[in-house]
Amino acid sequence: MKHLLSTQDLSRKDALDILDTAEEMAQVGQREVKKLPALRGRTVVNLFFEDSTRTRISFEAAAKRLSADVINFSAKGSSVSKGESLKDTAQTLAAIGADAVVIRHWASGAPQRLANTDWIDARILNAGDGTHEHPTQALLDAFTMRRHWAKLAGTGSAGTDLSGMRVAIAGDVLHSRVARSNVWLLRTLGATVTLVAPPTLLPVGVDAWPCEVSYDLDATLEQGVDAMMMLRVQKERMNASFFPSAREYSRRWGFDDARLEALDRHGLKDTIIMHPGPMNRGLEISSAAADSARSTILDQVSNGVSVRMAALYLLLTGGRDDETSTSHAATEGIPA
Amino acid sequence: MTQNHLITSASLLGGAPQDILIAEGVVVALGADAAAHPAAADATVLDATGLVALPGLVDVHTHLREPGREDAETVETGTRAAALGGYTAVHAMANSSPVADTAGVVEQVHSLGQAAGWVDVRPVGAVTIGLAGERLAELGAMAESRAQVRMFSDDGICVHDPVLMRRALEYVKAFDGVIAQHAQEPRLTEGAQMNEGDVSAVLGLAGWPAVAEESIIARDVLLAQHVDSRLHVCHVSTAGSVEIIRWAKQRGIKVTAEVTPHHLLLTDELVRSYDPVYKVNPPLRTQEDVLALRQALAEGVIDVIGTDHAPHPSEHKECEWAQAAMGMTGLETALSVIQHTMVETGLMGWADVARVMSEAPAGIGRLEDQGRPIAVGEPANIVLVDPAARWKVDGAAMATKGRNTPFQGMELPGRVTATFFHGHPTVLDGALNTPRHGAGA
Missing domain, CATH: 3.40.50.1370 (Aspartate/ornithine carbamoyltransferase)
Structure with missing residues (x-):
């Protein structure tokens, strides 16, 4: 290297x-x-x-x-x-x-x-x-996930990978270098990745990536997620017709309080919530989610x-x- | 009194070996008659055993950069490159500075070409003033000027306003002109950096989707049909464009199409290096597109090769991808790339090469003394090619000022050994000889 x-x-x-x-x-x-x-x-x-x-x-x-x-x-x-x-x-x-x-x-x-x-x-x-x-953002994300995953397995982190871990990454994938680096690295480390975004914020060609793609955050959560990573969404994107309004984006693809509760409802007690920062509180992530015990944002x-x-x-x-x-x-x- | 030349045992368009006698800029005898002809007595003999003779190549799409960007290329250096590549005529695109949108500028470029004496330089006139896409340039004045412009193009920029495009197509009918369109829907390609697809998704470079080219071509062939005028589509790059042009030709629409050598060989996989030498507009596409373009050229759906020779100073390529200029050099590699992609693959013979690189391009530009058959009484614009030669591309050794060849280091077949420009050898033994002067043509 x-x-x-x-x-x-x-x-x-x-x-x-x-x-x-x-x-x-x-x-x-x-x-x-x-x-x-x-x-x-x-x-x-x-x-x-x-x-x-x-x-x-x-x-x-x-x-x-x-x-x-x-x-x-x-x-x-x-x-x-x-x-x-x-x-x-x-x-x-x-x-x-x-x-x-x-x-x-x-x-x-x-x-x-x-x-x-x-x-x-x-x-x-x-x-x-x-x-x-x-790449270093993806490595620190993987590091954070690996510690969490190893802890759940009752082992130390060193030498382990992310086999079996289900990771969802939601937000502006099209413009996100963090999403790209995470997709490749998490796959290399054995995790399964689902990208969740409005179709306008996914690149043409994403179907060739080693991951699942979903337009429906609620359905993805219902299927079970061990780590939920929210990506920063720039409000200016709505001016270029990527989505109609910040509120509509937030309702459909933001990690809001209702989705935080949904984790409990789906029995996902160990699911962590991640964000690479800086956050738009109230847009892609609610304050309750960002500040919850599930949040690893400062650990990251x-x-x-x-x-x-x-x-x-x-x-x-x-x-x-x-x-x-x-x-x-x-x-x-x-x-x- | 110019020197007569007797070319012996040249394979005409890849056929049986024949002698060709050239005197006073014209082919005066062929075959057994040549050596016996009185003009052969004092002729310089050139043994062309093993060489293929083609009519001098004609490029419909060359950027000579002069006036304005003489640091990138001049008419002198660009036409030297053309002669070395086997060309006897080039169409100089209008996006110079000032733009070639007046009779004065096109006459200047025309005169520079004559002064250089390496090839015929046929200026292309801008469709709109300053390439701004707002008002028609004085197309008639350019047509009537000494440059006798017949091809008009805002190349580099699409004439995207449908009304302006319609008017341009209609107007040039008055003097048998043709609009050469750079088909690129501007809104769909804002900030575009490369072909939109699997590779752009991974590289995080803004995509230039095929639909941005295809939608303009679809509109333009319908406009050309509606006003019954001639449309030429520059640098077709996608499989979808081929289908639209095929459809248009079947309907009898007067459309011709061009493909560049680089779009016949290279794909967007090369962009993974982020080396801006591969940055070009339209962008390198996929292998599927490459194969469709080759097939279309072989079938005649695509009519001609245009090099889109686009030299740039090195500082415009030695930088970040997004900062880099678009374009590649092509004059000195075109014939070899066509041999490699079309002849050696069995898709074409040498007569087809003559058609797509000389005859058809001259027809589109209405160049009467170019693209003619090699026959008695015809102007002696002839190129001799050694098809057995192999050479390694080296941008630093080229005559063009541009070092931005995407074929750097590749081994290619075929070498131009001689170019005759109205009977005068501009290239001999694979090297520049002397320019042709004094004819005043």
Whole structure:
């Protein structure tokens, strides 16, 4: 694993490696001195072309707990806003001596461009690219689910996967990098995934994904769900006719108080409620659901630091250095 | 006095070897008559054993970028690339800066082509002023100018207003013009980045659905039927478009259609690399589309190859996918890609290649001295191809300024060894020779 660009090309072994390492990292977070010397002398750049305070501070905390030097490079108020290209920015970071670049970008595929070109020879971590992927979010979600699933089974988390777990992901799948990363990773880890959304917010081509698709949240809950993940829905989408109004969206696809009660009615006492944040309370999730005992929303945030520590640690201290499968891309797409 | 040339043992359109004698820009003798002809006495002899002779290629769809984006391409560099690719005529698209929407601009481009002397440059006039899709450009003035424009297109942008499209189709009947439509419904493709389908779903890139092309083609063939005018559909890219065009032709509608070499070979699977060299408009589609396009070309539902040669400076491709410019170079690879996808697959013979790359394109553009058969008395626009050659595509070695070839590193069959442009060899031994000057044509 040279880079962490997506969960689609993440092997089960690498995924479990990250999750198991994250368990060890989580121990560090419990200590009075929350710091390891593992990445002393290494430089990690947080390269953010899109505002995301939560993800940036999570990566920053992760890198600092591993004693790395952290540089935050925000596209706003920098040379990027003056028209500097991604290539020039990358070459600048290479010249500064960045060992790892954590990149958040509004353009799908930007992290892969950094990884595939000769602009910079650093480890690339995708911190969310456009509507493509957000692999560390999916890893922290899986980490949170795995702890829950292992606890129910009465075992420790390390080494286990999500076999048999039923996960529903509801919301704006079309524009969601979180949904994409979760679909691939949860499948790799043995869970079954159901996407729940209005048909307008599902991509053409979703039928080829390794998951179920539902337009009916109530029916999905009735069939049984072990983890219910709500995705953020932007109210502006209704202006583009993805749905008629925020209220109609909320009634049909929001996790409201009635659906919270429905979990009890269906006997789903152990079902957890997840959200990657930031939440629109009252739109895709009610306050009662977000603040209920079922909610793992804050656990997700703290687990995010552990997972990102694990990813940085494994990428920067080597682990294994097997090249991922990008070389065949040169011939793929050329029919004989 | 130009040099006479005696081409010996060339396989005419893939047939039996024959000699071809060229003098004063014209084919003066063929076969056994050639060597015996008086003009053969002082002719330069070119042994074409093993080579296929085709009429000089004609591109209906080339972006030469001049005036305005001389950093991307000039008429000089673009027509050098054309000659190397076996072309003797290209249609220069109108989306230059300023836009080719007046007699002045099309005459400038025409003159630049003559000054360069590598191929005939036939400017395409814009349909609407500034490609803005609001008011008709002075189509008649462009038609009557020295550039004698017959093809009009807002290529790059669709003439999406149905009334404007209708009027354009009607108006060009006055001078036997044709509207070449870039079929792309604008609302369905806002922000579109790639073909909408399985791959776009995974990559999280905004989709360019096939229906956005097909709905415009369906509308336009009905308009063309209604006003009985000529419609040319640029760069057809989907299997569904093929079905609509097939239907229209069966009804006798005057529609012609073009396909690019890249749409005959590449698919949207390549976009998984996020390398913008594969970003093009219309986008690369699926393998099913590729196979349907090949079949349609073989059957004549699609009439011609248009390269949509679209050079870009490297900084417009060395960036994020969404930031990158759309387009690929194509002039220097077109014939090889057609040999690879159509000839070597058994779908076409060399006579068919001559039809779709020379004869039919010249007919659409109404170029009277291009796309002619290789016969006595015909203009000597001839390309010699070595079909047995294999070569590795290297964008850096090309004559075009654009380095954005999607075939980089691929081994392709067929090599242009010589191009005769009105009897003058612009290409010899597979390399540029000299431009043709002085004829004032």
